Amino acid sequence: MNTKDKAIETVTIPLMPLRGLTVFPNMIVNFDVGRKKSFEALMAAMSVNQMILLAAQRDAREDDPEKDDIYEIGTAAKIKQIVHLPGESARVLIEGVYRARITDIISDEPFFTAVAEPCFQEGRPISATRAQAYIRKVQDLVSEYSDIGPKLPQDVFTEIYNAKDIGALSDYIASNLILNFEDKQAVLEELNPSKRIQLVIRLLQNEIKILNIERDINKKVHEEIDKNQREYYIREQIKVLSQELDEGDNPRSEAEEYHQKIDALQLGKSGNKEKIEAEKEAAEKMHEQADRLFKMPIGSHEATVVRTWLDACLALPWNKQTKDKIDLDYARKVLDRDHYGLDKVKDRIIEYLAVKKLSPNVSGQIICLYGPPGVGKTSIARSIAKAIGRKYVRVSLGGVRDEADIRGHRKTYIGAMPGRIIEALTRAGVSNPLMLLDEIDKLDGDFRGDPAAALLEVLDSEQNYAFRDHFIEIPFDLSHVMFITTANTLDTIPEPLLDRMEVISLSSYTxxxxxxxxxxxxxxxxxxxxxxxxxxxxxxxxxxxxxxxxxxxxxxxxxxxxxxxxxxxxxxxxxxxxxxxxxxxxxxxxxxxGPKRYKPETILKRDEVGVVTGLAWTSVGGETMTIEVNVMDGSGKLELTGSLGDVMKESAKAAISYIRCRADELGISNDFYQSKDIHIHVPEGAIPKDGPSAGVTMATAVASALTGYPVRRDVAMTGEITLRGRVLPIGGLKEKTMAAYRAGVKTVIIPEDNKADLEEIDKTVREKLHFITADNMDTVLKSAIIFPKKKACNNNDKKEDLNLLTNIPSDNIATVIRQ
Known part of the structure; x- marks a missing residue:
């Protein structure tokens, strides 16, 4: 019917742009709707008459098309079914009803709303004979297309062979063939049935031509593959003939070369029983793989894997060792030349060399250098290697989280390689290098395994004589390797791993x-x-x-x-x-x-009440730490400020409890915890502080504030306190005393149990400072607080009884207070 013969009725209808999809009239199609605008258009159509206009967008990659991005002609369709999916998406089944032309898009929010008019057929009707000719031509082309291309379902053939209308047949073929959506859109926009079927014929002929070219290309590819297989078969025949003729370049030559290299290693010839058995096992495994290599095709993937494995095994330093230089004077000279101080580490190395000279077969020397960053842990390992004449190789463990980094990957995996231990030995070229395992405290672990657990075998002298890497799979002796590890902290090292190492602490430099x-x-x-x-x-x-x-x-x-x-x-x-x-x-x-970045630490200018100088350890060395206490009238509240951690908060509470128990002896009102508010503050409140060594300092500050007696400004102290007043030992004494020395402190109070640590303190510091060892708080209070020197008037004046403490030996202080 011609457009002129029928009045055109326009409709206002929801519009859904389609990406890479063209819908034809009388065709049932299902697809997913995911865009918000499309979903809103779908819902709007369902609420009216279930009619929606479907039009393809020009660029399928555009996620949010504009008006000009949508083709003018589309298909008005009836919504048959909607299945809601998670989110604002749905799967919809629609049936095309008629072609429609968009005359205007009146709205694009919240969805496209279009004014459209139906598209009627154009052109004069053709004769039945010509139509039958077109249909037969199309049927022949479809049959040829199916023979050389994708097979069409039988129901599609049935529909095509029973077709009578050339326009409907054109739409049906275009919708069922694999064509570009631009070609399908061209078919949809052609309103003349005769021209439409001619367009479909041209598209079919073009597709058939492309399919014929693809078939020729595939045929040539298959011929090339057959040629390669034929050449491979001929090469294999030549190999067999060469083997029968026993020519010098026969295929056995590669395997024989590997056998000769394996024999040259002289594995299993010397050592203890366990080492001999392990090396024999390694030699047998390598010979076995060399025999397998001969039986494999030259270009096969498995042959490449075996060849790589053999090369990796032969590259290991099986019987290559350097001879240790056992000269204690030379070793000491080298160590002193490269590093100043670090006497404990140097003494340990000299001891190792002395034992090595007396017992050359000694093994299991695993040292962990533990200390803050920048104190020379890595560099001293290099100096140790130089001093004893060993090769030096470093393995960085910081951030390693895969067990395969230590043990290697299974050789069947693509890209497999040995672990870092075996790789480091290959680099060193000898089986007894000094191997530095740097940053062992920064190992991590995840679903791929725990590298710290893999190191347990590496650092155990009872096991590492037969270490098995996952890639190598044969035992290798690590017992001659001198392992040295470094760590900034011991807290993150698993206990079983730490147990295998001898920890040597490198403290901060003075x-x-x-x-x-x-x-x-x-x-x-x-x-x-x-x-x-x-x-x-x-x-x-x-x-x-x-x-x-x-x-x-x-x-x-x-x-x-x-x-x-x-x-x-x-x-x-x-x-x-x-x-x-x-x-x-x-x-x-x-x-x-520029201006000075740090001010020198100094002690207080005068003796003050409730202000005590404590000593603290930090990652950059020791520091003095002033603790201030104020006592005010109140209701017994305890205020703690200064970014204190849980340990220091508990120390403050323990100090308060101790003072309450000794209130009578100290001359303090028994109800101070009800009538007084106590505020304990550690200056520089923005800096977090924590640690088990501030108890005695807090207790002294609280006692001074409550009694009103000042604390000596030239006294510093460190130690933890118990509820009974016992002073517990602390760590980092060397760094803390250095801080006291820098600040101008004259007297340092330390726990009795730390008396032995005074030998490790710098000689200059030891000579300049006066040390008081205390096993209870009585000694601390007597030494730090300035009590008035008065004699007791009577036994009831307990406050003045305390003043006698200055004349009583510290061993008798507790006894006097109890009396």
Whole structure:
């Protein structure tokens, strides 16, 4: 019917843009709706008459199309069924009703609303004979298309062969063939049935042509594959013939070469029984794999795996070792030359060498160097290797979370490789290197395994003589390796792993140690690095002290080295500008490096009530820590400020309980905990503080505040307190006493149980400070608080009884108080 013969009726209808999909009239299609606008259009259509206009968008990649992005002609469809899916999405079954042309889009929110008019057939009707000819042509093309391309279902053939209307047949074929949606849209937009079926014929012919080309390409590919297989078969025949003729280049030559290399290793010839058996097992396994290699095709993947495995095994240093230099004087000289201080570590290495000289077969020496960053843990391991003449190899464990990094991957996996231990031995080239396992405390674990557990076998002398890497799969002797590990903290190392190591603690450097390290090592290193020498740049000793005191605050010397490097760069700039020599003095520091970053720690200017100097350990060394206590009239509240952790809060509560129990002896009102508010504060409140060594300091400050007697400003203390007043030992005494020395403290009160640790304190500090050891709080109070020196008037004046404590030996203090 022609458009002119029928009035055009426009409708206002919800519009749904389609991506890569074209719907034809009289066709039933189901698809998923996921876009919000499309879902809203679908719901609006269901609420009216279930009619919706479907039109394809020009660019299928556009997620939010505009009006101009939608084709003008689409299909008005009837919604048959909707299945709601999670979220604002649905699966819809629709049936195309008629073609429709969009005349206007009147709204795009919350969905597209279009004004559309039906599209009627154009052109004159064709004769029945011509229509039959078109139908037969199409049927032949569809049959040919199905023969060389995708097979069409039988019901599609039935529908095509029973078709009578060329327009409906064109729509049916276009909707069922694999065509671009642009071609399908062209068919939809063609309103003349005769031209439409001609377009479908052209599309079919083009698709058939493409399918014929694809078939030719596939045929050539298969012929090439057959050719390669034929060549492979011929090569295999040549291999067999060469083997029969026993020619020099026969395929057995590669396997024989591997056998010769394995025999050259001389495995299982010496050592103890366990080592001999392990090496024999390794040799048998390698010979077995070499025999398998001969039987495999040359280009096969499995042959490549076996070849890689054999190469990795043969690269291991089975019987290659360096000879230790057992010269204690030379070793001490090397260690002293490379590092200042660290006497405990050096003594341990000298002891190891002495035992090695007496018993060359000793094994199981696993040392863990534990200390803060920058104190020389990694560098001293390199010096140890140099001192004893061993190869040095480093394995970084920081961030390792996969067990395969330690044990390796199974060789059947793609990209498999040995673990870091075997790889490090291959790099070293000897079976007895000094292997540094750096940052062992930073191992992690996840679903791929626990690398710390994998290290248990590596660091156990009872097991590592036959260590099995997952890739190598044969035992390798690690008992000759000298393992040294480093860690910043022991808390994150699993207990079974820590039990296998001998922990040597490297404490923070003292001020004098930092100065000597800077003068002997860091300065010359930075001068060389910056192209300078001691004639071009002169740095006074006071400058180094100034850098240590005012520009760095750390346990090690890394920042100190950086600051020296900064001075070298400043000097280099002046030398390049024309100066022949640069000398840096202490007064030049602020001009070169800016204002001082750290102020020196000093004690209080006067004795104060309720203010006590404590000692604390931090990751960058020791520090003095002032604790202040105020007592006010109130209702017995206890206020704790200064970002205190749980341990310090508990120490404060224990101190209060102790003072309450000794209130009578101290001359304090028994009801102070009800009538007084106590505020304990640790200055620099923004810095978190915690640790089990502030108990005695808090108890002394509270006692001073409640009694009203001042505390000696030149006394510092450290120790934990129990409810009974017993003083418990602490750690980090060396760093804490160094902080006291820097601050100008004269007397340091330490726990009785830490008396033995005084031997480890720097000699200068030990000579300048007076140490008081205390096993209970009575000694601490007597030594720190300034009580008035008066004689007792009568037995009832308990406050003045306490004043006699200054004249009574500390061993008798508790007895006097009880009387």
């Amino acid at each position: 001020r004098e140690e930092k100065f000597n390290i800077a003068k002997r090592h860091l300065l010359s290193k930075q001068l060389k690095k910056h192209g300078l020498n001691k004639r071009k740049l002169i740095i006074d000793d006071d400058v180094l002290y100034g850098l240590i005191d005012f520009y760095t605050r750390e346990a090690g010397v890394r920042n100190l080295e950086r600051e020296i490097g900064t001075l070298c760069r400043k000097a280099a700039k002046e030398i390049v500008s024309g100066k022949k020599q640069v000398r840096i003095r202490e007064e030049d520091l602020e001009k070169l490096l």
